[in-house]
Amino acid sequence: MKKKQSWYLLTLLLMFLVSSIAVAGETKLEMYLWNRYTYEKDETNTFSLERGYFRINQKFSSDISGRFNLDFFSSDKDTDVHGVGVKLKYAYLDFKNLIPIPESKLTFGLLKNYFGSIYDWSYVVMEKAPSDKYKFISSTDYGISLYGYIPNGMGEYAVAVTNGEGYKKAGDNVNTSPAYLANLRFIPISGITIGGSYYTKKKGTDKTDYSAYAAVGRLAFGPLDIQFEFLSKEDDGTVGQGFMIMPIVKLTDKFELVARYDNWEPNTDEDNDKQTLIVGGINYFMRRAKGKPVVMLQVNYENTSYEDSSKDSKDKFIAQLRWEFSTKL
Amino acid sequence: MKTKSLLIAGILLLITTQVFAFQWPWAKKKSNTLTLTGSTTVLPIAQKTAETFMDIHPEANISVRGGGSGVGIAALIDGTCDIADASRPMKTKELKKAREKGINPIETIVAKDGIAIVVHPDNTVKALTLSQLKDIYIGKISNWRDVGGESGTIVVVSRDVASGTFEVFKKLVLKGDKVRDGALMLASNQAVATTVSQTPGSIGYIGLGYLSADVKALRIDNVLPSNKTVVSGEYKLARPLFMYTNGKPKGLVKDLIDFILSHQGQNIVKELGFVPIK
Numbered sequence: 001m002k003k004k005q006s007w008y009l010l011t012l013l014l015m016f017l018v019s020s021i022a023v024a025g026e027t028k029l030e031m032y033l034w035n036r037y038t039y040e041k042d043e044t045n046t047f048s049l050e051r052g053y054f055r056i057n058q059k060f061s062s063d064i065s066g067r068f069n070l071d072f073f074s075s076d077k078d079t080d081v082h083g084v085g086v087k088l089k090y091a092y093l094d095f096k097n098l099i100p101i102p103e104s105k106l107t108f109g110l111l112k113n114y115f116g117s118i119y120d121w122s123y124v125v126m127e128k129a130p131s132d133k134y135k136f137i138s139s140t141d142y143g144i145s146l147y148g149y150i151p152n153g154m155g156e157y158a159v160a161v162t163n164g165e166g167y168k169k170a171g172d173n174v175n176t177s178p179a180y181l182a183n184l185r186f187i188p189i190s191g192i193t194i195g196g197s198y199y200t201k202k203k204g205t206d207k208t209d210y211s212a213y214a215a216v217g218r219l220a221f222g223p224l225d226i227q228f229e230f231l232s233k234e235d236d237g238t239v240g241q242g243f244m245i246m247p248i249v250k251l252t253d254k255f256e257l258v259a260r261y262d263n264w265e266p267n268t269d270e271d272n273d274k275q276t277l278i279v280g281g282i283n284y285f286m287r288r289a290k291g292k293p294v295v296m297l298q299v300n301y302e303n304t305s306y307e308d309s310s311k312d313s314k315d316k317f318i319a320q321l322r323w324e325f326s327t328k329l
Numbered sequence: 330m331k332t333k334s335l336l337i338a339g340i341l342l343l344i345t346t347q348v349f350a351f352q353w354p355w356a357k358k359k360s361n362t363l364t365l366t367g368s369t370t371v372l373p374i375a376q377k378t379a380e381t382f383m384d385i386h387p388e389a390n391i392s393v394r395g396g397g398s399g400v401g402i403a404a405l406i407d408g409t410c411d412i413a414d415a416s417r418p419m420k421t422k423e424l425k426k427a428r429e430k431g432i433n434p435i436e437t438i439v440a441k442d443g444i445a446i447v448v449h450p451d452n453t454v455k456a457l458t459l460s461q462l463k464d465i466y467i468g469k470i471s472n473w474r475d476v477g478g479e480s481g482t483i484v485v486v487s488r489d490v491a492s493g494t495f496e497v498f499k500k501l502v503l504k505g506d507k508v509r510d511g512a513l514m515l516a517s518n519q520a521v522a523t524t525v526s527q528t529p530g531s532i533g534y535i536g537l538g539y540l541s542a543d544v545k546a547l548r549i550d551n552v553l554p555s556n557k558t559v560v561s562g563e564y565k566l567a568r569p570l571f572m573y574t575n576g577k578p579k580g581l582v583k584d585l586i587d588f589i590l591s592h593q594g595q596n597i598v599k600e601l602g603f604v605p606i607k
Contacts, residue, residue: 026490026507059507060507061505061506061507062499062503062505062506062507063505103421149421149422149425150425151421152421152424153419153421153422153423153424153425153426153427153428154425154428155425156425187425187428187429189428190427190428190431190432190433191428191430191431191433193428193429218429219431220429220430220431221431222431225430225431250408253408253409288407288409290396290399290400290403290491291366291396291399291400291401291402291403291404291405291406291407291409291410292403292407293407328489328490328514
């Protein structure tokens, strides 16, 4: 089944590529690759391709553009083709000026989920955004969104209606109830960002109630950048809550020091179920092009510990080479 | 466990030190060095004024690079340049990204420029209307015969999307439409000027500072691009040229920008074929 799925995705990619070349407009190809080494005592000692985004951006006109993105990753599952897994990550069309709101766009397709920090998470540390890690919401989903900027760069907003099942489910696994999302980000003065997101849906085929919200903040002054996020979700009566704080210190143009602390409680009615994540690391920017880093070495140490003393804490060491390039056809 | 505690303590110590000391000694930027990056239109102004400024202030070390307005603005947001040169204003998306990262872009207009429409010197066409120019660039007109010239295919030369000149051209001429397929998308004003000078039948657009005897500027809506027609507003394809800094210019950044805005700096702007703002 997975083999068939992979060929299906590759065929889609080829069709999109050929049609992009045939159709008038501007086509940009991008690759984002993460080569990773992970060491976890008695558990993991592996080299892998953690992410291999192959992205096609097609600009049909100044008002209409599209994005198609496959994610290739190394996999040792028997069902995957030749040691590689493939996921469809983005497939959407943006329409500007379709509705008369300045600096806004309507998006249709498999699109970004504008919740908490998940949609602009730049992987300063290698761990996922909290709302992704603690399964609040999938990073992309099928649906429609309206996204726009507040004038003078003072923030952004988004509202969306999606399937609510994320990008990994389709067909019979998607229920008939849509999910609704609202997001606001406000930057009153340079360096201070505040905002929040709300998301609600009927979950799964038995359509249980699910809602989540996030409050985010960011302080960026000189070489110091601190990001905060508070998250809460109610899943069929069970409330989970947590927060994250992530300080980043720019040492030089080539080095930055990163740290992250997460505190997560999956069920606030339960005792002894809290867990904490501590990440420390360094990012080394080896090469910049077009005003941004294009080759980067990341080294992270991660410690996950549990309130439940019967569970052992986990220590992980991860090193990753991250590189990207792009070209226009 | 001990290692973990040491690591966490180390990280916290580093962060605390940063908060109070603000910059590590090795990260501290030398006060006499500056980097300017961005628009290839603004590049000649940035280069010549920086050279003259360094002649007057030998202790200053100024590095000037091109790349396009988008690249310069991205570098300012990334914190890897002191001044972003741009031939278009910053976009809302860029402003938002900058403000999020604690960068406060302040705009200074350093000159004005006309976008000259140029053809090969042997081309018999001397003038176009804005409407004809648009039709050529979107592919509705593809032969010089249709605009009063001799029969021959029009070779359309444009700038790439990182270019501020392209953004302004798109806004003032194309008005939302896209450049025709098969157009040559080049990375700099100089590349456009050189290509047009060597390709009979071609048409391109460049900043006034890149005009030379090797190309012929066309009248647009019966107005030739010049300092005078740009200042008077008669020539419609005109725009300001910007330098963006993080916050109000200070130190060496301020000294350089003050110099560019001074009588001497604006004379250099004029000598280079651009339009002074004073």
